[in-house]
Amino acid sequence: MAREVTHHADEPYKIDEDEFEEQGRDIAICRCGLSSNKPHCDGSHRACADEEDGVVYRYKNDERRVVSDD
Ligand code: FES
Numbered sequence: 001m002a003r004e005v006t007h008h009a010d011e012p013y014k015i016d017e018d019e020f021e022e023q024g025r026d027i028a029i030c031r032c033g034l035s036s037n038k039p040h041c042d043g044s045h046r047a048c049a050d051e052e053d054g055v056v057y058r059y060k061n062d063e064r065r066v067v068s069d070d
Pocket of ligand 1: 010011012013029030031032033034035040041042043044045046
């Protein structure tokens with residue numbers, strides 16, 4: 001089964017230690033969809049840094065392709 005999901009975020013959601021006291025450090029939750037360690041951010045969002053508005057990208061096997069643009 002395959003599923004295509006569109007994400008617009010290009011950085012993680014960070015839970016600060018006040019929200020998550022027992023961890024003693026910030027927790028970063030992936031919002032870009034590229035992390036291989038979900039739900040945690042693994043830094044893969046850096047691949048999204050130069051994405052352009054209005055362009056749809058597909059990421060697969062560490063490759064990025066433009067699917068459509070306006
Ligand atoms: S936000 Fe997805 S890997 Fe960091």
